[in-house]
Each structure stands twice: as structure tokens, then as C-alpha cells.
Amino acid sequence: MTPIRSREGVALVEDAARDRALLAFDFDGTLAPHVEGRRAATMRDSTRALLRMAGILYPCAVFSGGDRADVLPRVARVPLVAVFGNHGAEPEEGAPDPRISRQVQAWAAALRAVLDGAEGVDVEQKAVGISVHYRRTLGRADVQRRLLEVASSLPGARVFGGEAVLNLAPCDLPTKGNALEALAARLGPRTVVFVGDDADEDAFRSCAVTAGIRLGPSTASAARFYLRAQSDVDELLRALVAARSRAACLGERWPQRCGAPKNGGDG
Numbered sequence: 001m002t003p004i005r006s007r008e009g010v011a012l013v014e015d016a017a018r019d020r021a022l023l024a025f026d027f028d029g030t031l032a033p034h035v036e037g038r039r040a041a042t043m044r045d046s047t048r049a050l051l052r053m054a055g056i057l058y059p060c061a062v063f064s065g066g067d068r069a070d071v072l073p074r075v076a077r078v079p080l081v082a083v084f085g086n087h088g089a090e091p092e093e094g095a096p097d098p099r100i101s102r103q104v105q106a107w108a109a110a111l112r113a114v115l116d117g118a119e120g121v122d123v124e125q126k127a128v129g130i131s132v133h134y135r136r137t138l139g140r141a142d143v144q145r146r147l148l149e150v151a152s153s154l155p156g157a158r159v160f161g162g163e164a165v166l167n168l169a170p171c172d173l174p175t176k177g178n179a180l181e182a183l184a185a186r187l188g189p190r191t192v193v194f195v196g197d198d199a200d201e202d203a204f205r206s207c208a209v210t211a212g213i214r215l216g217p218s219t220a221s222a223a224r225f226y227l228r229a230q231s232d233v234d235e236l237l238r239a240l241v242a243a244r245s246r247a248a249c250l251g252e253r254w255p256q257r258c259g260a261p262k263n264g265g266d267g
């Protein structure tokens with residue numbers, strides 16, 4: 001994996017700025033720093049301002065693991081071409097299939113039963129999936145083992161982890177990678193940049209993605225680049241915005257507005 005602050009990383013940003021590029025972002029842990037109480041997750045003001053500028057200059061989309069209804073107010077007033085919830089599994093419009101809702105209900109009951117009141121564990125039941133957060137529990141390893149054992153036996157569940165979280169999604173519904181492919185097929189970008197974290201390998205592996213940028217390096221990741229820390233997402237956004245502004249200046253759309261006029265005229 002290559003740091004985004006490298007010659008190749010700079011070249012990726014410059015290429016994306018000159019191309020028909022789609023920028024796609026994971027939300028929790030990527031655009032917004034992780035916080036203990038999941039309801040408090042929010043972007044820094046600087047990230048929001050930069051994402052707004054990026055959304056004006058490029059088609060941008062957000063792929064959240066949470067409910068779409070939960071993430072929408074968190075990205076309010078950011079011009080986005082699409083917002084996906086539940087790791088790509090939630091439909092962009094309309095209510096989820098009631099059979100899925102019943103299945104999720106049954107999974108939640110099975111998981112709560114095995115947890116048996118374990119302190120600090122939060123079972124987040126979502127529109128089309130579940131996230132069990134165990135960041136605040138003392139016996140993390142034991143909770144993780146018990147959860148994984150039950151979750152893997154649940155019918156129809158795709159089980160995947162993140163940092164101190166176990167996620168369940170219906171296995172026949174789209175993943176972030178599938179949702180990204182469908183969006184790319186709709187918009188026809190030539191370059192797709194996906195910025196995500198350790199729970200986003202299916203998106204990094206997607207055939208739609210030209211370059212994945214992961215939060216933190218990992219030898220097991222399909223992402224080509226990495227950011228050192230969540231706070232570096234601002235620097236990446238700033239570079240994308242600056243490169244696009246330069247590319248627009250140098251291109252055909254606004255040539256007369258760029259730089260000092262060579263002949264001393266008023267351009």
C-alpha cells in the first residue's frame with residue numbers, strides 16, 4: 001500500500017481532477033471520526049466545508065453503514081449525487097421488504113439472547129441490518145467470540161467485522177461494492193475513487209473502483225492507498241478541491257479567468 005502523500009498519490013489526485021471522476025466516501029470513521037456514542041457521530045466543520053466544495057466540483061456520494069435516515073441529516077446541505085445506507089443494502093427509495101425487516105428482528109432477538117445483558121454492548125437494529133457495538137465492554141474477546149458464533153449460524157446473514165463492531169446484513173442484498181457499481185453504471189465516470197476504512201474491503205475490491213484509499217495501512221487490503229489518520233481526510237479533500245480548481249482553470253471552460261494576463265491587458 002502507498003501513502004496518499006506520495007508521488008503516486010499526488011498523481012492520482014491530479015488525474016482524478018482532470019478526468020470524469022466520481023468520489024465516494026464511507027461515513028463513520030472516514031468522513032466523521034469515531035466517537036463512543038454512535039448518535040453523536042458528526043463531521044468536523046472543516047470536513048463539511050471541504051466536502052461541500054468537493055460536491056460542487058465532482059459528483060460525490062456517501063456510503064454509510066448506518067441507516068440512510070440516520071446519515072442524511074449528518075450530510076445535510078452537502079451536494080451529493082447519492083447517499084446509501086446499511087452498507088449498500090438499503091434501497092435509496094421506498095421502505096425495505098417486510099420479510100427483511102422480520103428477518104432482522106429475529107437476528108436481533110437471537111443476538112440479544114446470547115449477550116444476556118453483557119455490560120456496554122449496544123445492539124443497533126437498523127432498517128436492513130444490525131451492528132453490535134462492543135467498544136465499551138470489558139470482556140471484549142469473550143463477547144466477540146459469543147457474538148460471532150451465533151451470528152454465523154443465523155440464516156441469510158452476511159457477517160463482517162469492524163473496529164469493536166460486528167455487522168450483519170442480508171446476504172442477498174447489495175454490498176457497498178455492488179451499490180457503487182450500480183451508481184457508476186448510472187453516471188458513467190472514468191475514474192472512481194473510494195475512501196473508506198477497515199469494514200469497506202468489498203468496496204475496495206469492486207471492479208468499479210479505480211483507486212481505493214483506506215484509513216490506515218493494511219497488507220490484507222485491496223485498497224491501493226492509505227491515509228495515516230482520520231483527520232487526514234481534510235488534507236485529501238483539500239488536495240482534490242485544489243487540483244480540480246486548477247484543472248478547470250487550465251481547461252477550456254474558464255481560460256480567460258486564470259492567472260495574470262500575459263499582455264498586461266484585462267484578460
Ligand SMILES: O=P(O)(O)OC[C@H]1O[C@H](O[C@H]2O[C@H](CO)[C@@H](O)[C@H](O)[C@H]2O)[C@H](O)[C@@H](O)[C@@H]1O
Pocket residue numbers: 026027028029030033034035036037038039041063064065066067087124126131133135162163164165167197199
Ligand atoms: O460504513 P460506515 O459508515 O463506516 O458505518 C459503520 C458503522 O458505523 C457506526 O458505528 C461506528 O461509528 C460509531 C460512531 O463513531 C461508533 O460509536 C461505533 O463504535 C462504530 O462501530 C454505525 O452506528 C453503524 O450502524 C455502522 O454499521
